[in-house]
Amino acid sequence: MSKAPAAKKRSRSGSTKKTKSSESDLFAFADAGVNQKMTVEEKLSCFTEMVRIRKFEQAALQAYQKGRMGGFLHLYIGQEATAIGTISVTGENDHIITAYRDHGHALAVGMNMNECMAELYGKYTGCSKGKGGSMHFFAPDKRFWGGHGIVGGQTPLGLGLAYALKYKGIEGCCLCYLGDGAVNQGPFHESLNIAGLWDVPIIYVIENNGYSMGTSQKRSSAHPDEGLAARAEGYKIDWDRINGSNLYEVRAKTAAAVARAHKESRPTVLEVMTYRYYGHSIADANHHRYRTKEEIRHYQETKDPINVWKNILIEEGHLTEEKAKEIDAEAKAEAKESIRFAEESPFPPAFELLTDVYHSVDNPGTHTNEGKIFFNDRLPFETR
Amino acid sequence: MAIITYRQAIKDALAEELERDENVFIMGEEVAEYNGAYKVTEGLWKRFGDKRVVDAPISEAGFIGLGIGASLLGLRPVIEMMFFSFVYVAWDQAVNNASSMRYMSGGLMNCPLVIRGPANGGTNVGATHSHTPENLIANFPGLKVVVPATPADAKGLMKSAIRDNDPVYVMESTVLYGNEGEVPDEEEFLVPIGKADVKREGSDLSIIAHGRSVLESLKAAEKLKKDYNIDVEVVDLRSIRPLDEETIIKSVKKTNRALLVEENKPFCGVDAQVSHLIQRRAFDYLDGPIHRLSAVDAPAIYSPPIEKIQLPDADVITREVLEMLQVKA
Numbered sequence A: 001m002s003k004a005p006a007a008k009k010r011s012r013s014g015s016t017k018k019t020k021s022s023e024s025d026l027f028a029f030a031d032a033g034v035n036q037k038m039t040v041e042e043k044l045s046c047f048t049e050m051v052r053i054r055k056f057e058q059a060a061l062q063a064y065q066k067g068r069m070g071g072f073l074h075l076y077i078g079q080e081a082t083a084i085g086t087i088s089v090t091g092e093n094d095h096i097i098t099a100y101r102d103h104g105h106a107l108a109v110g111m112n113m114n115e116c117m118a119e120l121y122g123k124y125t126g127c128s129k130g131k132g133g134s135m136h137f138f139a140p141d142k143r144f145w146g147g148h149g150i151v152g153g154q155t156p157l158g159l160g161l162a163y164a165l166k167y168k169g170i171e172g173c174c175l176c177y178l179g180d181g182a183v184n185q186g187p188f189h190e191s192l193n194i195a196g197l198w199d200v201p202i203i204y205v206i207e208n209n210g211y212s213m214g215t216s217q218k219r220s221s222a223h224p225d226e227g228l229a230a231r232a233e234g235y236k237i238d239w240d241r242i243n244g245s246n247l248y249e250v251r252a253k254t255a256a257a258v259a260r261a262h263k264e265s266r267p268t269v270l271e272v273m274t275y276r277y278y279g280h281s282i283a284d285a286n287h288h289r290y291r292t293k294e295e296i297r298h299y300q301e302t303k304d305p306i307n308v309w310k311n312i313l314i315e316e317g318h319l320t321e322e323k324a325k326e327i328d329a330e331a332k333a334e335a336k337e338s339i340r341f342a343e344e345s346p347f348p349p350a351f352e353l354l355t356d357v358y359h360s361v362d363n364p365g366t367h368t369n370e371g372k373i374f375f376n377d378r379l380p381f382e383t384r
Numbered sequence B: 001m002a003i004i005t006y007r008q009a010i011k012d013a014l015a016e017e018l019e020r021d022e023n024v025f026i027m028g029e030e031v032a033e034y035n036g037a038y039k040v041t042e043g044l045w046k047r048f049g050d051k052r053v054v055d056a057p058i059s060e061a062g063f064i065g066l067g068i069g070a071s072l073l074g075l076r077p078v079i080e081m082m083f084f085s086f087v088y089v090a091w092d093q094a095v096n097n098a099s100s101m102r103y104m105s106g107g108l109m110n111c112p113l114v115i116r117g118p119a120n121g122g123t124n125v126g127a128t129h130s131h132t133p134e135n136l137i138a139n140f141p142g143l144k145v146v147v148p149a150t151p152a153d154a155k156g157l158m159k160s161a162i163r164d165n166d167p168v169y170v171m172e173s174t175v176l177y178g179n180e181g182e183v184p185d186e187e188e189f190l191v192p193i194g195k196a197d198v199k200r201e202g203s204d205l206s207i208i209a210h211g212r213s214v215l216e217s218l219k220a221a222e223k224l225k226k227d228y229n230i231d232v233e234v235v236d237l238r239s240i241r242p243l244d245e246e247t248i249i250k251s252v253k254k255t256n257r258a259l260l261v262e263e264n265k266p267f268c269g270v271d272a273q274v275s276h277l278i279q280r281r282a283f284d285y286l287d288g289p290i291h292r293l294s295a296v297d298a299p300a301i302y303s304p305p306i307e308k309i310q311l312p313d314a315d316v317i318t319r320e321v322l323e324m325l326q327v328k329a
């Protein structure tokens, strides 16, 4: 593999922030190339997609509270502009991988609500036949490689996806998402070093929602004043910090990272400042103990990514309150329909326990294979 | 005797040992301010403060390794795994370093470390979160593994583990935390590591189990007695390594039949070792082959009703016993 020339400019976060802030100026990043090029349809589609995520999550929450699904439910509500903003600037050779808070990314890559909701229900019609559950959505056909439950576990996998692209000579990259708590897993640091050392076209997107479970970022991470992404300096990797409430800013800065990956085969670390409105998972009923209601309300009222984008589009004359309500209602109906679909779908038959474990078992005759591979003295169900 | 939950029993053990020995400290994710993901350490931070109950970042390899290092200087770290499934990201520290400190130093170093937390399936959290690594960890000479099934055993074993001079892995279960049971009140209530417990006496067949499977076996035993007048003995291993060979052998010699039950996967599971032991030491006493029930040999499935099928429960155990004794259901 030939080495791409190393990027010259390193960090730029500090300076960007001083000159441009979408916190005070909603349109600070509207003139970025990738945003200027946006058609009205694309702008509205980003709005619709964010609303769809929220409605999906709200429907899932209700079903979870009614006991219709098991395990954990980690909602993406509050963080929608991260998945939609970043994924909306990717192309056909760009790949996505994330952690267990994966419903937003799944919908953003184009998975449909039905297969996602059915997966939450553990139904056969789910994207993973009910085998993976909430934390483990996958859609390789949409270049979406999961949905990973072990904190930080996806970070070397993303590195590998990006490595494979470079190996194959494909001009693409991998967007690998992780939380503000996950940055303290060893594999992430090992991955950063390899990415920086070997010019791997990976973009790590740290979704900093302020908390890892009940631990605030302050209590979990030592880092430079500029934030978590600034740790990338130590690996000579470009980094930036993003206001996750503003879709324009998310898109502009992600597009810069994607271009760097495509053109220079260089990695980037992005830190998106965002917020989750619900507990870590729905089982985290005590999340008001580690943060105040006022803090949550502050985000909802002033930084909600959907509202911010709505205001931008209204100001630009592309959207009205009426139209926004229509989009909202449509997304809600779609989510409701996905609940019906999931409710009416069957559970997987028990024999599926033993499928998808080995390719050679599922595809007899395609491998040279002998010997016993499963060790059940007796199965508590009929085999196929 | 007080009736308390399994969770409370562990909490009491931790509190008593924190009180008793200032070298004991607790470290893990969310163990302090949040009171523990499963509330096992609830109130301990408030009572013992920042130094003794420590919230760690999500860096298992870092803080397990820290625990090993600190133990060399005589501290007695009790490291919480939010789930035992997360020990895998710290595998080198947990099994490689922890198991070899004493040996490689020719006995110069002690490693009095406890790693504790839930290790169970059955809660629909999928393949990555449902591991039961007691067999894997017991595979390492130098490490000890205990799997308490009742509140009393949880308390007594936890206290013994903390006082032990070698690394001890205490594998709990989120499914058991809410169970109630009698626990002796005395401060010095210890359950020795390496001692199995006959949880139910019987003469017709021995069920040998550990963890939640003990409770499912006891349920099956009740049903077998009531509906079929079959007297099953239930041996709770409690400790995987060291393993109480004598109690197992004695039971099998008495009943002449053995059914081994675990939620672990079958291949190289704990019961593979137990089965070997029985045929080696009680072959002539067996009236039939040893039977095993374990989790269906596949990664843990999410789908809630199917995961239920994946793990052996009282019904499956009952059926197996009836078949072994050739009694019609």
Ligand SMILES: Cc1ncc(C[n+]2csc(CCOP(=O)(O)OP(=O)(O)O)c2C)c(N)n1
Residues within 6 Å of the ligand: A101, A149, A150, A151, A152, A178, A179, A180, A181, A182, A183, A209, A211, A212, A213, A280, B029, B058, B060, B082, B086, B089
């Ligand atoms: C290795 C490992 N340790 C612990 C956990 C338990 N756990 C799941 S999510 C989580 C917090 C992660 O927080 P963060 O990375 O900020 O992501 P967020 O949940 O905020 O999206 C923890 C401790 C895990 N899944 N894997």
Ligand SMILES: [Mg+2]
Residues within 6 Å of the ligand: A179, A180, A181, A207, A208, A209, A210, A211, A212, A213
């Ligand atoms: Mg977080």
